[in-house]
Amino acid sequence: MIKPLNFSFIPKIAVAITVLTVSCAKYKSTTIDPLPNPRVVETSLQKEMPFPMGAAVNVGLLKSNANYRNLVIKEFNSLTAENAMKFASVHPGKDTYNWTDADYLVDFALSNGKRVHGHTLNWYKSLPDWVNNFQGNTADWENLLKTHIQTVVSHFKGKVVSWDVVNEAINEDGTFRNSIWVQKLGVDYIGRAFQYAHEADPSALLFYNDYGHEFGPTKRTAILNLVNDLKNKGIPIHGIGLQMHTRVTQSDSNLAAAITTAAATGLKVHLSEIDIALNPDNIQTLTYTPDLAAQQAAKYKSIVKTYNGIPKTQQFGITQWNVCDADSWILSNYNRPDWPLPFNSQYQRKVAYQGILDGIK
Ligand code: XIL
Numbered sequence: 001m002i003k004p005l006n007f008s009f010i011p012k013i014a015v016a017i018t019v020l021t022v023s024c025a026k027y028k029s030t031t032i033d034p035l036p037n038p039r040v041v042e043t044s045l046q047k048e049m050p051f052p053m054g055a056a057v058n059v060g061l062l063k064s065n066a067n068y069r070n071l072v073i074k075e076f077n078s079l080t081a082e083n084a085m086k087f088a089s090v091h092p093g094k095d096t097y098n099w100t101d102a103d104y105l106v107d108f109a110l111s112n113g114k115r116v117h118g119h120t121l122n123w124y125k126s127l128p129d130w131v132n133n134f135q136g137n138t139a140d141w142e143n144l145l146k147t148h149i150q151t152v153v154s155h156f157k158g159k160v161v162s163w164d165v166v167n168e169a170i171n172e173d174g175t176f177r178n179s180i181w182v183q184k185l186g187v188d189y190i191g192r193a194f195q196y197a198h199e200a201d202p203s204a205l206l207f208y209n210d211y212g213h214e215f216g217p218t219k220r221t222a223i224l225n226l227v228n229d230l231k232n233k234g235i236p237i238h239g240i241g242l243q244m245h246t247r248v249t250q251s252d253s254n255l256a257a258a259i260t261t262a263a264a265t266g267l268k269v270h271l272s273e274i275d276i277a278l279n280p281d282n283i284q285t286l287t288y289t290p291d292l293a294a295q296q297a298a299k300y301k302s303i304v305k306t307y308n309g310i311p312k313t314q315q316f317g318i319t320q321w322n323v324c325d326a327d328s329w330i331l332s333n334y335n336r337p338d339w340p341l342p343f344n345s346q347y348q349r350k351v352a353y354q355g356i357l358d359g360i361k
Contacts, residue, residue: 032288032289032290032293032350032351033293033344033346033348033349033350033351034344034346034348034349034350035348035349035350035351035353035354044074044075045075045076045342045353045356046075046076046077048357048360049318049356049357049360050308050312050315050360051307051308051312051315051316051317051318052077052078052115052316052317052318053075053076053077053078053317053318053319054076054077054078054079054080054115054117054317054318054319054320055072055075055076055078055079055080055319055320055321055322055323056079056080056081056082056119056273056319056320056321056322057072057079057080057081057082057105057323058082058083058322058323058327059081059082059083059084059101059102059104059105061323061327062104062105062108063104067347068323068324068327068347071323071324071343071347072323073112076114077113077114077115078114078115078116078117078317078319079105079108079109079114079115079116079117080116080117080118080119080272080273080319081101081102081105081116081118081119082321082322082329083126084101084102084104084105085102085118085119085120085152086119086120086123086126087122087123087126087127087128087131087148088126088127088128089101089102089126090102090152091128091148091151091152092128092130093128093130094130094134097151097155099155102156106156106159106160110159115161115162115317116156116159116160116161117160117161117162117163117164117270117272117319118152118153118156118160118162118163118164118204119163119164119167119209119272120163120164120165120166120167120209121148121149121152121153121163121164121165121166121193121197122145122149122165122166122167122181122193123166123167123168124168124177124179124180124181125168127180131144131180132180138184138185141184141185142185142189142192145181145185145189145192145193145196146192146196149165149193149196149197149200150196150197150199150200153196153197153200153201153204154200154201156201157200157201157204158201158203160204161203161204161205162204162205162206162207162238162239162270162316163197163204163205163206163207164207164208164209164241164272165193165194165197165206165207165208165237166190166193166194166208166209167209167210168209168210168211169182169187169190169208169210169226170210170219170222170223170226171219172212172215172218172219173218173219174218174219174221174222175222190208190226190230191230191233191235194206194230194235194236194237195235195236197236198236205238205239205268205316206236206237206238206239207237207238207239207240207241207268207270207272207316208223208226208227208230208237208239208240208241209240209241209243209270209272209273210223210241210242210243211242211243211244211245211273212243213242213257213258213259213261213262214242214244214246214250214254214255214257214258215254216254217257220257220258220261223240224261224262224264224265227240227265227267228265231265231266231267237267238267238268239267239268239269239270239316240262240265240267240268240269240270241270241272241273242258242259242262242269242270242271242272243272243273243274243321244258244271244272244273244274244275244303245273245274245275245277245321245330246274246275246276246277246299246303247276247277247278247280248276248277248278248280248292248295248296248299249280250299252299252302255299255302255303255306256302256306259271259303259306259307259310260306260309260310263310263311263314266314267314268313268314268315268316269307269310269314269315269316270316270317270318270319271303271307271317271318271319272319273319273320273321274303274318274319274320274321275320275321275322275328275330275340275341276296276299276300276340276352277330277338277340278292278295278296278338278339278340279336279337279338279339282334282335282336283336284336284337286336286337287337288337288339290351292339293339293350293351293352294351296339296350296351296352296355297350297351297352297354297355297358298355299355300342300352300355300356300359301355301356301358301359302359303359304318304355304356304358304359304360305359305360307359308359308360320341320342322341323341323343323347324341324343324344324345324346324347325338325339325340325341325343325344325345325350326345328340328341342355342356
């Protein structure tokens, strides 16, 4: 008699691999992940989803970590540089540009068939000292703004299809942030930033990017007013980026309002930096539980479902900010354990990954 094959060793091997996998994590996920459903193993976000799926990528990890690199190649078809295209990275001295990391990322993306979204031409953060200390009159500042934008956009022309032109210009109370740019140039610099980018690459899609659309109507309305005002003035703006650094306790109705009101502008909508924090109260002893994992999956599902409901032509895509939980900026920025992404610290799919897939059912 032929003995039936015994596959009982497979779970043991899987456990052994999990244990042996060198963690990139300070805070390891528990055995809740990976997803138990083998059906999804051969698929990927880029294959399953009806719009582009992206990640913000760290060039150091891309170069040094094969798990990271392979996951990026497999799962995503759109990439954003986490930091490599920011002002301080590419323009560290008045007459010095450093393209090394950004070019590496763009070459990696294009040779793997991925779209590149540029982030960001103008922000109040990540400025080099030479800008913060710059002495000059209004015309000198205008020239600095214009030169930076046009040099960066020209460098990547034909490779980077879209840009976050201005990032985070609005405060939570709906007023304009008193950034160095507003101090030196007034709020109308925002429109000119878009015009300068458009002059340098007329084919590039240009976005205004910000966070907190889901906080409530105050900030959201101010952002929408800004964007509509730019549109009405004939400024070349093509999209609105909703960062969506959100939390598991945020209500589905607030999240839906953020997405649908952005879509009502008629512009393309990019969920440009999504992550869903499980530990917004910074509890140092919090652990990742099946309950939290399920809540997070439901939240990803709800967001994706709403996004899938806006007109197809406006779906620029969904980009998660970072790749796996261990490299999420949330952990270092807020100095706490957290598990905000669809991949755990061992680069395995979490329950949240299934939540994303369920969002388009
Ligand atoms: C963050 C990066 O992830 C960090 O590595 C860096 O130290 C600070 O910036 N909103 C944005 C992103 O638009 O550029 C930020 O990225 C996260 C918040």
